[in-house]
Amino acid sequence: MISLKVENIGKTYPDGNEALKDINFEVNPGEAVVLLGHNGSGKSTLFRSITSFETPSKGSIYMDGTNITELKKRQLRPVRKRVGMVFQHFHLINNLSVFQNVLFGALGQTRFFFQTFSPFASQSLREKAIECLDRVGLAHFAHKRSDQLSGGQQQRVAIARMLMQDPEIVLADEPIASLDPKAGREVMDLLWEIAEERGLSVICILHQMDIAREYGDRIIALKNGELILDESMDKIDSAFFRSLYEHEEDEDTSDEQKRVEVG
Amino acid sequence: MMNKQNKDYKKMIPPRYKKPSLITWILTVIFISFMFTGISNAGLSPERLGSGIVNMFSFIGNAFPPDVSRTGSIIGSIIETFEIALVGTFFGVILSLPIAILASRNTTPHPLIRTATRGVVSTLRTVPDLIWALIFVISVGLGPLAGILTIIVDTIGFCARFFSERIEEIEKGPSQALESTGATQLGIISGSVIPIGFPSFVGTSLYAVEKSIRSAVILGLVGAGGIGVELNTAMSIRAFDEALMIIILILIVVITVEQISTLIRKKVI
Numbered sequence: 001m002i003s004l005k006v007e008n009i010g011k012t013y014p015d016g017n018e019a020l021k022d023i024n025f026e027v028n029p030g031e032a033v034v035l036l037g038h039n040g041s042g043k044s045t046l047f048r049s050i051t052s053f054e055t056p057s058k059g060s061i062y063m064d065g066t067n068i069t070e071l072k073k074r075q076l077r078p079v080r081k082r083v084g085m086v087f088q089h090f091h092l093i094n095n096l097s098v099f100q101n102v103l104f105g106a107l108g109q110t111r112f113f114f115q116t117f118s119p120f121a122s123q124s125l126r127e128k129a130i131e132c133l134d135r136v137g138l139a140h141f142a143h144k145r146s147d148q149l150s151g152g153q154q155q156r157v158a159i160a161r162m163l164m165q166d167p168e169i170v171l172a173d174e175p176i177a178s179l180d181p182k183a184g185r186e187v188m189d190l191l192w193e194i195a196e197e198r199g200l201s202v203i204c205i206l207h208q209m210d211i212a213r214e215y216g217d218r219i220i221a222l223k224n225g226e227l228i229l230d231e232s233m234d235k236i237d238s239a240f241f242r243s244l245y246e247h248e249e250d251e252d253t254s255d256e257q258k259r260v261e262v263g
Numbered sequence: 264m265m266n267k268q269n270k271d272y273k274k275m276i277p278p279r280y281k282k283p284s285l286i287t288w289i290l291t292v293i294f295i296s297f298m299f300t301g302i303s304n305a306g307l308s309p310e311r312l313g314s315g316i317v318n319m320f321s322f323i324g325n326a327f328p329p330d331v332s333r334t335g336s337i338i339g340s341i342i343e344t345f346e347i348a349l350v351g352t353f354f355g356v357i358l359s360l361p362i363a364i365l366a367s368r369n370t371t372p373h374p375l376i377r378t379a380t381r382g383v384v385s386t387l388r389t390v391p392d393l394i395w396a397l398i399f400v401i402s403v404g405l406g407p408l409a410g411i412l413t414i415i416v417d418t419i420g421f422c423a424r425f426f427s428e429r430i431e432e433i434e435k436g437p438s439q440a441l442e443s444t445g446a447t448q449l450g451i452i453s454g455s456v457i458p459i460g461f462p463s464f465v466g467t468s469l470y471a472v473e474k475s476i477r478s479a480v481i482l483g484l485v486g487a488g489g490i491g492v493e494l495n496t497a498m499s500i501r502a503f504d505e506a507l508m509i510i511i512l513i514l515i516v517v518i519t520v521e522q523i524s525t526l527i528r529k530k531v532i
Contacts, residue, residue, distance in 0.1 A: 081445030091440035108445025165444050
């Protein structure tokens with residue numbers, strides 16, 4: 001299993017906005033970490049740096065001792081293969097079948113890309129895809145177009161696609177933010193069960209305080225680009241949670257949105 | 264009550280007309296002088312108008328009833344026209360896809376390649392199809408091959424542009440999701456960009472077929488095969504009844520193709 005180490009990560013945007021200031025933390029194999037922070041706290045920037053969709057201005061990120069901030073696009077591919085991602089908006093290919101979407105999880109493993117296309121995929125790959133779909137309870141929807149599914153179901157398909165990848169660490173970016181509370185809870189349960197049965201490390205960005213307290217082994221909290229808390233769950237008192245969000249209404253949320261569009 | 268603090272408020276009524284700027288004056292003068300010389304060069308005269316109307320009626324008189332005796336060979340030529348359009352559009356669309364990928368911001372391997380391909384595509388589009396047909400007739404000789412090549416070029420100019428516009432508007436989320444599995448650029452494009460854009464590509468291609476049919480009819484006038492050759496001959500030997508038959512058949516084919524294409528488009532999108 002993979003270990004992750006974030007060392008002195010900082011990010012300053014060309015407009016002078018300092019989104020991240022000197023962030024340090026480590027995630028051990030098999031650990032479930034929740035990343036908390038309100039809009040504009042820098043958690044999305046941190047997340048995109050860890051997934052190498054953004055280059056930090058300074059510092060290093062080590063995955064099993066490899067500094068991924070120094071890698072070129074081609075060299076990143078084998079690293080990405082080991083990192084499974086779950087997104088807020090699922091990011092399925094809407095007009096393809098659920099089954100095909102899950103098969104695409106193997107894109108990093110086959111020699112040629114078309115070997116993940118349903119008509120050309122090997123029998124073993126097809127069987128694995130249906131197993132992954134069965135794990136998230138949606139094998140009976142394999143033939144459906146993925147945009148015919150509900151939000152919660154689509155997120156479960158996205159989790160099946162992530163399973164297809166055989167990841168060693170899972171990064172989830174607000175996986176339940178666009179779901180209703182019931183579907184959100186189902187997705188969280190599923191994600192945590194899967195992580196546990198496969199011994200995966202998880203880093204999960206969350207917005208909802210109650211969910212974070214319920215699921216996280218450990219909480220990392222950001223505020224204004226600074227790491228303000230890195231503590232195992234049982235040592236944190238509720239007073240802290242209240243303080244983390246109490247000024248939220250005053251904060252400028254448009255800043256974060258602007259950056260997401262630019263990035 | 265109205266605000267009467269400013270006693271001179273009546274002076275604030277905007278003028279009925281604004282004085283035009285110098286550029287407006289210059290453009291107006293240029294426009295009017297071109298209109299004037301254009302109309303006078305057309306050589307409009309009462310006698311010409313009169314004889315024009317008479318000739319028009321004699322054409323219609325001679326054209327009716329349409330000559331059905333050569334319908335068989337005319338249909339043969341129309342089928343050739345249809346084939347020119349179909350084959351040309353097919354290969355044009357197939358070539359458009361990789362060209363569009365090279366020409367789109369989010370899929371191009373390098374910005375310079377994007378600029379270069381965009382330049383080529385807009386040249387293909389800007390030069391009118393009849394000129395392409397003349398060039399291909401000179402290079403490969405008279406006949407349908409010149410027509411097919413013209414339609415290919417024409418289709419690339421049209422489809423590559425619209426394909427590329429669609430590709431550039433595709434949200435990057437799904438592509439990013441595939442990228443995060445460790446997919447290659449080729450895998451990302453064929454797994455997300457092409458399937459997401461597919462309905463739009465089909466729609467554009469069907470428009471291209473309709474456009475190509477109309478184009479292919481005309482191409483025969485310069486010898487690039489198809490029904491246009493027949494029409495040109497019938498007109499120059501003043502066999503107007505045959506010409507009318509050709510025009511009617513063209514109309515039927517073009518309308519049929521448009522109807523079928525609309526039907527397919529509705530199903531796909």
